[in-house]
Amino acid sequence: MYSEIVMDHFANPRNVGEIQNPDGLGQVGNPACGDMMAFYIKVDDNKLSDIKYKTFGCVAAIAVSSIVSEMANGKSLDEAKQISKKAAAEALGGLPKEKMHCSNLGAEALVKAIEDYESKN
Amino acid sequence: MNKIFLDHASATPVKKDVLDEMLPFFSRDFENPSTVYDRGMEIKDRIEQERARVANLVNAKEGEIIFTSSGAEANNLAVKGAALARPKKGKHIIVSAIEHHSVLNSARFLERQGYETSFLNVDKYGLVDLNRLEDLIRPETVLVSVMHANNEIGTIEPIREISEITKQKDVLLHTDAVASLGNIEVDVENLGVDLLTISSPSIGGPKGVGALYFKNNMRLMPLIHGGIQEKGRRGGTENVPGIVGLGKAAEIAKKELFQKEKNLTQLRDRLINGVLDNIDKVRLTGHPELRLPGHASFCVEAIEGEALIFMLSASGIYTNTGSACASKALKTSPVLIAVGTPEDVAQGSVVFTFDTSNTQQEIDYVVETLPIVSARLREMSPIWNAA
Numbered sequence: 001m002y003s004e005i006v007m008d009h010f011a012n013p014r015n016v017g018e019i020q021n022p023d024g025l026g027q028v029g030n031p032a033c034g035d036m037m038a039f040y041i042k043v044d045d046n047k048l049s050d051i052k053y054k055t056f057g058c059v060a061a062i063a064v065s066s067i068v069s070e071m072a073n074g075k076s077l078d079e080a081k082q083i084s085k086k087a088a089a090e091a092l093g094g095l096p097k098e099k100m101h102c103s104n105l106g107a108e109a110l111v112k113a114i115e116d117y118e119s120k121n
Numbered sequence: 122m123n124k125i126f127l128d129h130a131s132a133t134p135v136k137k138d139v140l141d142e143m144l145p146f147f148s149r150d151f152e153n154p155s156t157v158y159d160r161g162m163e164i165k166d167r168i169e170q171e172r173a174r175v176a177n178l179v180n181a182k183e184g185e186i187i188f189t190s191s192g193a194e195a196n197n198l199a200v201k202g203a204a205l206a207r208p209k210k211g212k213h214i215i216v217s218a219i220e221h222h223s224v225l226n227s228a229r230f231l232e233r234q235g236y237e238t239s240f241l242n243v244d245k246y247g248l249v250d251l252n253r254l255e256d257l258i259r260p261e262t263v264l265v266s267v268m269h270a271n272n273e274i275g276t277i278e279p280i281r282e283i284s285e286i287t288k289q290k291d292v293l294l295h296t297d298a299v300a301s302l303g304n305i306e307v308d309v310e311n312l313g314v315d316l317l318t319i320s321s322p323s324i325g326g327p328k329g330v331g332a333l334y335f336k337n338n339m340r341l342m343p344l345i346h347g348g349i350q351e352k353g354r355r356g357g358t359e360n361v362p363g364i365v366g367l368g369k370a371a372e373i374a375k376k377e378l379f380q381k382e383k384n385l386t387q388l389r390d391r392l393i394n395g396v397l398d399n400i401d402k403v404r405l406t407g408h409p410e411l412r413l414p415g416h417a418s419f420c421v422e423a424i425e426g427e428a429l430i431f432m433l434s435a436s437g438i439y440t441n442t443g444s445a446c447a448s449k450a451l452k453t454s455p456v457l458i459a460v461g462t463p464e465d466v467a468q469g470s471v472v473f474t475f476d477t478s479n480t481q482q483e484i485d486y487v488v489e490t491l492p493i494v495s496a497r498l499r500e501m502s503p504i505w506n507a508a
Contacts, residue, residue: 010428011435016501031465031504034425034445034453038503054503056468058427058446062501098451 002059003093009063014070017052024120026112028105035061035102039069039109043117047076053109060099064106067091077114083107125483127440129323129415130272130300130474135366136325142369143327146362154359155348168359171368178371179298179317180308181334187341187351188332188364192299192320193223194344195333196266198355199295199316200227202341204236204263211261212236217249217278218459219271221297225455228266241267246408247276247460255286264293269312270301273443273456273472274407275416277301284313293339299323303374304413305382309334319371321363325476326370330363381477385415388475388484392417395488400495406457406470415476420462421469421491423505424498429471432494438487443470465504 002010019040029036035057042050051073055065068088072080085103089095095103146164154165173183189195204214216228218240228238239257241249249267258265265287270277280296287294295316298307303324309317317334321327335341347356389412393405402422421429426442433440443454445468457467473487499505 007431010431013501027503031468032463034451034468036503054501056423056502056504057425058444059431061425061446062428099446 005093006059006063009066009092010059013062013066015051015053015066018054019050019052024113024117026109026116028109028112031056034058035105037061037065037105037109039113041113041117043077047074048072048080057102060095060102061105063092064088064103068106068110072110081111081114083110123437125438125486127438127473127475127479129476131441132322133325133476135327136370136373138373139326139366139369143362143366146365154361155350164361168361168364171364174368175319175332175371178375179319179334180310184338185334185336186332187335187354188330188359189355190329190331192318192331195318195331196221196223196297197227198333198341198344199318200224200264200266201231202344203293203295203316204231205342206340207263210263213259213262215239215241215254215257215262215265217241217243217267219243219247219456220266220268224266224297243459245461247271247274248408249278251279251282251286254283258290258292262292264295266295268297269307270413271407271456272300273454274418274460275412276407277305277411277413280312280314288313300413303378304415306378315339321367321370324370324374327363327366330360330367332367382414384477385475388479388481389414389417391481392473392484392487396491399488399492406460406462416474418472420466421471421495422466423469423502424495425468426470428498429469429494432498433490436490436494438490441472443472444468
């Protein structure tokens with residue numbers, strides 16, 4: 001079953017939404033498989049000054065998006081890229097085994113958004 | 122907050138009258154029905170009375186009912202037991218594409234024993250193709266298995282028409298009536314079937330018991346070899362309290378059927394109309410008319426079913442989904458795929474199944490809540506604007 005932290009992030013997702021004209025956009029997953037995430041970032045002085053996301057997916061996918069956005073906010077780009085799927089899952093108080101791939105997606109989407117920013121700057 | 126339970130296809134509460142009849146058989150009337158002294162024989166007699174009550178529910182003869190541990194076991198016994206007892210007839214079976222896993226995986230087991238399985242396709246409403254069935258039947262076909270009604274999309278299959286084909290071609294017909302029993306008339310004579318699966322927990326009986334109707338004492342290869350219980354067709358001391366519970370539940374189901382069918386049809390139509398009128402980009406799954414009275418199923422586009430189920434449960438509404446994320450195997454419901462639902466849309470599946478305990482007020486609350494919850498999830502969905 002899901003932990004209390006997962007249920008809290010699912011019921012009250014932090015930083016959910018979109019950024020108009022983001023500095024970077026990272027999209028992962030596929031609706032046909034049941035999960036898709038889009039991360040939007042703003043970068044200021046090599047740091048993540050704002051993060052938003054939109055998520056189509058299960059309880060775990062929404063909670064992972066929320067916790068990754070919280071963990072990365074204010075961090076330098078290099079630090080944010082180091083956020084591992086394991087760290088995200090741990091910060092949520094663990095995830096059921098069959099849901100671990102969701103924590104992959106959150107970290108991946110963020111890295112993609114940062115790479116998108118780096119490729120343009 | 123009141124709990125509104127709308128997942129009766131997965132379980133129903135054991136009725137009080139059912140439990141009351143079961144209770145003496147745990148401690149007071151505990152003796153083994155296979156013993157020869159009077160106490161054991163009385164219990165054996167009671168099992169036979171229950172067999173008659175179950176037979177009566179489906180218009181079978183008493184000797185045509187065998188008790189099992191579940192609907193899944195009854196499906197296994199029907200498919201494997203009937204096929205393995207007739208190797209001389211041939212090694213080919215036909216099952217519909219939307220059968221329960223206990224039928225599909227029994228067919229896969231037979232394939233490993235050298236049998237061949239043909240899958241009978243369904244149309245967009247989930248109805249099997251009768252012309253295709255005629256084409257699939259060969260001289261060596263032993264068995265056709267098509268469920269009476271589908272638990273995920275509610276569609277009722279044309280079993281009687283199928284039986285006209287199987288009778289003419291001298292092939293056995295099995296139907297899994299777990300979803301339909303207690304909701305619509307299930308009459309083995311009218312349906313023309315040779316084997317029919319019954320489950321106790323879907324009609325207000327206890328879990329851990331089911332039954333198989335098998336016409337005229339036909340040959341079946343046992344799955345559980347043992348003693349003389351169930352005339353040697355299923356070894357193991359009988360689950361007496363469970364069998365008594367199933368018998369009582371069957372009696373009640375028979376008595377309540379007409380009124381229940383009428384009430385549930387009203388609730389169903391109220392929910393279907395309410396949902397289709399109040400939510401954009403939502404589709405009804407299954408057949409609009411040929412469907413179970415207590416069954417309403419939808420796909421809400423651009424959201425995922427497990428998240429939807431959790432949000433509904435936070436509002437007190439308990440229901441089910443066929444989305445990939447909600448299944449332990451992370452696979453989209455094969456039933457939704459078989460009826461041609463695009464995989465992204467199938468993720469938004471939600472299935473409501475009612476019982477007589479549900480009220481119009483509860484349905485109105487669902488019609489009010491589902492659009493709110495769907496809008497909330499769509500607001501955070503990256504594919505909603507595109508939808």
